[in-house]
Amino acid sequence: MILEDKLGPDADSFYTALMDTHAGLTEAESHALNARLVLIFANQIGDLETLENLLATARQNTPS
Amino acid sequence: MAYDYAPFPYTPPAGLTRPEPRHPVVIVGAGPIGLAMAIDLAQRGTASVVLDDNNVVSIGSRAICWAKRSLEIFDRLGIGKQMLAKGVTWKVGRNFHGENQVYAFDLLPEPGHKYPAFINLQQYYVEQYLAERAQDFPDLIDLRFLNKVTGHIDHGDHVTLDITTPDGDYTLEADYYLACDGAGSATRKRMNLPFNGQTFEEHFLIVDVEMETSPFGNHDTPERWFWFNPPFHNGQSALLHKQPDNIYRIDLQLGPDTDPKEEATEAKVIPRIKAIVGDTPFRLDWMSVYKFRCAKLDRFVHNRVIFVGDSAHVVSPFGARGGNGGVQDVDNLGWKLAAVLQGKAGKPLLESYNIERVHGSAENILNSSRATNFMTPKSPIEALFRDQVLHLAADHPFARKLINSGRLSQPCNLSASALQTPGAAPIPPGTPLIDAPLYDTQGPTWLLTAAHGGFTLITASALHLPDIAGIARIGINQSADYPCYRSEGGHIETRYGTDKIYLLRPDGHVCAVFDTADPIAITAARDRALGAML
Numbered sequence: 001m002i003l004e005d006k007l008g009p010d011a012d013s014f015y016t017a018l019m020d021t022h023a024g025l026t027e028a029e030s031h032a033l034n035a036r037l038v039l040i041f042a043n044q045i046g047d048l049e050t051l052e053n054l055l056a057t058a059r060q061n062t063p064s
Numbered sequence: 065m066a067y068d069y070a071p072f073p074y075t076p077p078a079g080l081t082r083p084e085p086r087h088p089v090v091i092v093g094a095g096p097i098g099l100a101m102a103i104d105l106a107q108r109g110t111a112s113v114v115l116d117d118n119n120v121v122s123i124g125s126r127a128i129c130w131a132k133r134s135l136e137i138f139d140r141l142g143i144g145k146q147m148l149a150k151g152v153t154w155k156v157g158r159n160f161h162g163e164n165q166v167y168a169f170d171l172l173p174e175p176g177h178k179y180p181a182f183i184n185l186q187q188y189y190v191e192q193y194l195a196e197r198a199q200d201f202p203d204l205i206d207l208r209f210l211n212k213v214t215g216h217i218d219h220g221d222h223v224t225l226d227i228t229t230p231d232g233d234y235t236l237e238a239d240y241y242l243a244c245d246g247a248g249s250a251t252r253k254r255m256n257l258p259f260n261g262q263t264f265e266e267h268f269l270i271v272d273v274e275m276e277t278s279p280f281g282n283h284d285t286p287e288r289w290f291w292f293n294p295p296f297h298n299g300q301s302a303l304l305h306k307q308p309d310n311i312y313r314i315d316l317q318l319g320p321d322t323d324p325k326e327e328a329t330e331a332k333v334i335p336r337i338k339a340i341v342g343d344t345p346f347r348l349d350w351m352s353v354y355k356f357r358c359a360k361l362d363r364f365v366h367n368r369v370i371f372v373g374d375s376a377h378v379v380s381p382f383g384a385r386g387g388n389g390g391v392q393d394v395d396n397l398g399w400k401l402a403a404v405l406q407g408k409a410g411k412p413l414l415e416s417y418n419i420e421r422v423h424g425s426a427e428n429i430l431n432s433s434r435a436t437n438f439m440t441p442k443s444p445i446e447a448l449f450r451d452q453v454l455h456l457a458a459d460h461p462f463a464r465k466l467i468n469s470g471r472l473s474q475p476c477n478l479s480a481s482a483l484q485t486p487g488a489a490p491i492p493p494g495t496p497l498i499d500a501p502l503y504d505t506q507g508p509t510w511l512l513t514a515a516h517g518g519f520t521l522i523t524a525s526a527l528h529l530p531d532i533a534g535i536a537r538i539g540i541n542q543s544a545d546y547p548c549y550r551s552e553g554g555h556i557e558t559r560y561g562t563d564k565i566y567l568l569r570p571d572g573h574v575c576a577v578f579d580t581a582d583p584i585a586i587t588a589a590r591d592r593a594l595g596a597m598l
Contacts, residue, residue: 003460011465012434015453019437022445030445063455 001057065309066349067188071119072195074210079234087113088405090225090238092213092251095122096187097373097390098244099194103141104398106204107517110405113236114205115227117212124350125186125272127387128307133475133496134391135179140516143193151183152306157288159469161454163295167464171472176555177499178510184307216241223368240401241369249375255366261359262433264380265320266440268354269327273337274311275346279304290469292454296339301439311349314340324353356380356436358429365418372397377425382435382470385428392476393421399570403594413595416483424476431471438468478573482597485576485589490561497572498559501552511556514538514549519590520568524551524560530583535590569593
């Protein structure tokens with residue numbers, strides 16, 4: 001699965017907002033936040049087949 | 065060859081022996097912004113005195129990346145062609161993660177523009193060309209080197225300045241005082257104005273090396289190369305640019321815990337360069353260690369004192385938004401100040417400089433802060449996200465869009481400003497003109513060249529442009545009683561459409577568009593751009 005850009009001109013704004021959401025948290029708190037984000041985003045996507053494809057894509061990209 | 069820093073001549077100023085009449089404009093600082101400001105005003109018939117405490121161009125390459133919009137402005141000021149001829153043209157940038165390229169971008173993929181997306185040219189050349197160009201206006205530009213401003217007072221309707229020279233002190237009076245005195249602006253400090261923003265903790269080493277063999281390897285065309293986690297440098301990032309005279313700019317991120325004095329020594333720098341270029345012979349031309357800041361004044365206009373360029377706003381260099389932002393300040397202020405001094409517009413027009421350029425610099429600061437934040441992660445989580453973005457970018461286009469090694473300077477859009485008359489067109493009000501190739505009886509030319517400097521109507525439609533005092537006219541593919549050109553390659557029709565009339569401000573921004581050649585509506589839009597509604 002190749003993931004095309006959907007954020008368009010908002011890419012930098014999103015990235016900044018994501019970093020701001022993590023600002024001031026400990027590493028453990030950030031990992032927990034990331035877990036919550038994954039669950040929230042999954043629910044928002046709401047389609048099992050899409051989610052399974054995205055999970056596999058992220059897993060394939062595990063740095064060696 | 066190393067640049068020859070020849071001193072500019074100093075002449076004892078008249079004010080040392082007798083009081084001088086009040087000058088319309090005194091410009092403090094003869095860097096690229098102060099000199100460009102003086103030339104812009106002179107081309108509009110407004111005289112200025114330029115004061116500088118030094119008498120040579122800036123030492124070291126400093127601002128090197130000049131964006132297309134800046135080149136178009138410098139074209140209007142008379143040095144664009146010279147800059148293009150000397151400069152190194154580039155438009156492709158490559159981002160690497162370790163040894164691997166993850167993303168490349170082409171900044172100007174379409175043909176039909178007089179100027180390229182970017183050239184690299186050392187700031188000292190730009191200052192030299194501007195200083196030479198200023199000599200073309202002996203009655204309108206009074207360049208005074210080794211004239212240091214030590215104090216100033218705004219009296220409401222004029223400003224007085226205290227000046228020190230090698231031959232003693234004197235005072236000057238001016239209607240307007242333009243502070244073009246750079247990032248460390250003494251004017252700003254004297255006025256105790258807050259200059260707030262973000263300071264980045266990382267140190268960056270900036271080195272210019274001269275070498276015969278290109279460190280770009282087999283690539284003949286100069287590009288912008290940026291590395292995250294470079295294989296040759298134990299640090300977060302590195303940047304490589306080519307300049308004229310076989311000089312290469314290398315930026316290395318050193319991290320927060322470095323001693324800048326120790327780093328800016330040959331003993332420390334030479335091994336770092338050898339790690340990049342190997343055994344290729346090179347000569348160190350200039351080096352400096354920086355911490356970057358993104359900050360600006362709340363207001364650029366303080367009654368009779370107006371801040372222009374780095375004195376008003378500073379950015380980190382990633383995105384080339386410092387010098388290029390300052391050039392857009394000059395472009396915005398020149399016609400407005402000349403119009404106010406010549407009685408063609410009221411003083412409120414100057415407030416529009418404040419609004420438009422505070423907006424422009426906020427945009428520059430936003431973009432350069434984001435780039436600097438991306439390349440200098442502040443926490444392990446920020447580093448984790450950045451590394452995974454780089455990792456995903458190898459396969460996924462969406463992640464390439466998130467990589468931020470600098471969002472390069474774009475012309476500022478002024479659509480929200482009150483000077484523009486709202487309207488819809490392929491090039492909407494607030495946008496700077498987009499160049500296109502033209503042809504006249506003399507041969508090939510450019511829209512940019514044809515539309516220099518004043519209010520101008522342009523159309524590629526069949527509509528006949530009305531004759532309105534003070535507004536130039538350009539017809540495309542027409543035959544009329546005003547200058548007409550043929551389109552080359554159909555670019556102007558594609559870019560401007562064939563059913564609109566455009567009104568350009570003197571700085572080349574579209575300020576109104578029309579479907580009919582209505583002289584009353586056009587006059588109203590011109591008056592609005594001169595501040596009639598402010």
